[in-house]
Amino acid sequence: MTGVSKSLMRFSEAEWDDMKKSSDKTVFECSACGRTTPRWEGKCSQCGEWNTVEERVFVVAGRAQGALVRRVRAPRGTPGQLGHEASGPPVELCEIPADGTTHMATGIEELDRVLGGGFVAGATVLLAGDPGIGKSTLLLQAAAAIVETGRKVLYATGEEALEQIRIRASRLGVRGDGVFMLSTGDSGEIAEQMAVLDPAVVIVDSIQTATHPDLDSPAGTVSQIRECAAFLSEQARVGRIALVLSGHVTKDGSIAGPRVLEHQVDAVLQMGGESGGTLRMLRAVKNRFGPTDEVGVFEMRGAGLTGISDPSRLFMRQRGVNSEAVAGSAVALVVEGTRSLAVEVQALATPSSLASPRRVANGVEMSRVHLITAVLAKHMRLPVSNHDLVISVTGGLDIREPAGDLAIALAIASSMTDRPVDERVVVAGEIGLAGELRPIPRADRRVA
Incomplete structure (x- = not known):
């Protein structure tokens, strides 16, 4: 035991007597949730995780099982001492100063x-x-x-x-x-x-x-x-x-x-x-x-x-390198925090020979892809059911809001019809199940 830990521990005479009678006890602890059990389990009955219950050996000291180690920390003040803050009497919420929390800038803007x-x-x-x-x-x-x-x-x-x-x-x-x-x-x-x-x-x-x-x-x-x-x-x-x-x-x-x-x-x-x-x-x-x-x-x-x-410049720096616009690409306006970002969504649709065409999505939720393809098949009569689809957001960004639906739909339709989307077009919109465009939040921030 280190000197630091010794300085943190104080035992009463009764606790020292209990320590003399101490013995090792084996229990099993789940490494995922911390639940302990006297027997090994293949699946933790609390969190449901498999193969996370591991054997642990603890020292149990007679009657003082829950109070064997009682830490008494001295008030902070002199070097080498560890602190403990007294709770003090209760204080009304209105009496607590509101300007007590200040931020310490690191100098790294992001x-x-x-x-x-x-x-x-x-x-x-x-x-x-x-x-x-x-x-x-x-x-x-x-x-x-x-x-x-x-x-x-x-x-x-x-x-x-x-x-x-x-x-x-x-x-x-x-x-x-x-x-x-x-x-x-x-x-x-x-x-x-x-x-x-x-x-x-x-x-x-x-x-x-x-x-x-x-x-x-x-x-x-x-x-x-x-x-x-x-x-x-x-x-x-x-x-x-x-x-x-x-x-x-x-x-x-x-x-x-x-x-x-x-x-x-x-x-x-x-x-x-x-x-x-x-x-x-x-x-x-x-x-x-x-x-x-x-x-x-x-x-x-x-x-x-x-x-x-300016993340938009990073996400869009590969777009426009070629003089000709290509099919299967659309630009979405998404909001991350207080900033509006323009990101490129790409889609590749190819005829499939499989009974269940493949769906691969990178940067968008697969559930949104299924919703959008269903709407395109129902209301635009696009034969997406017999095409493999690969959808990706360039730059490694994840689109986490429904406002990216319209860009995904445009990219898919553009790839399937082999008709490029005008490079000057930037879109943002949520697609409903009836095929309608639904209002999106923070629209003013996207065009500011």
């Missing part, structure tokens, strides 16, 4: 846009994304930008050696003055350095490699992720420090770890992009201090991530 102005002191942000998508690159660039304002940043990593991060920093052109590196996943050591350095921002890369000194389970388990996130978030809140946790995602795109992790943090950012492409999209799934409908657009280059202030 990141600040998604955060609502920057990081918030005392708040915890979870940044999740696929491996290699650029999470660590973005966090290192954000750390370098923050220290330019005279603030300190603590960067704790349990995934990479410090030499590896130094190599990446050199490639990104980051000097690193004011960025304090810590090679550990021990949450106790991280909290101790938070108290010593008193930085403005703490970055933990990643929460799946963090461990709590009072738990014996390996890093990445439900209990470790839950307790480490709760412990570090409490220290950040008491010390008025912005905490950023980097997180992994599973193969289906959901954030790895217990669902409670997303409830523990104040903001959840997800970073995505097309496999093999250079485009990166940053979205806020949850944000207690800012909007959740904003999107940040980055392009991965040799010198790191570069914010794209």
